[in-house]
Amino acid sequence: MFDVAPTELLLVAFVAIIVIGPKDLPKAMRFVGHWVGRARGVARQFRSGFDAMVREAELEEMEKRWKEENERIMREHPSPDPALPAPDTTEGSGDDPAGAGEGRTGGDGAGEEDGAPVMVEKPLVHPSEDDATPADKAAQ
Template sequence: MFDIGFAELLIVSVVALLVLGPDKLPTAVRTCGMWIGRIKRSVTAIQHEISEELRVEELRRTAAISKEELDKELKEMRTPFKAAAEEVDAAVKAVDTSETPPSSPAAEDQKHS
């Protein structure tokens, strides 16, 4: 991130010791470390949330593509069954129209007499 070498850290430490003094320097360093830790945790949490959202979005995209493929396959598989069902319906209608209505039992008795 930043290219800070040992020499730069040594200069900053000496200046901080001269400005703050030996009494306040440990407290200032502790406070600075605490804030840096909070910032790092916040950045890590944000990165984690972003990567999780990207993962979820990728899963949604993959699921949508899979759904489209499955819908296409389902449509292809329905075609022969739909044609067969239409043939069966046509055959049933043909059988229904060719049948004579059933005769009543009284009509049967009159035929036999």
């Protein structure tokens, strides 16, 4: 960015020692270092903000291209039956690859009106003899 040769740097250091003096030179160097650090921070912040704006613009452009390409593909390959709904292409739509949940009920015939499967809980543990009622013990 800045092209400062070592000889120019030595010349600036020599002039600084003569003008400021060796006694106040450390204080002046801290002051200059502080402001150089602030300038670098502002430049870094500006650069990161600019990079973020460029990334957002690129993402919007890519989304626009993807949308156009998707529309073109859908025009070229229409659904074979117009009465059928278009396939859901959203990610994580929860489609059942086996098709078991499509319009079917659970194994016991129970189901909701919309055709969504309903899980029926069944006991996982059989009652032990200690938990059995007297009628159960008589039946055994």
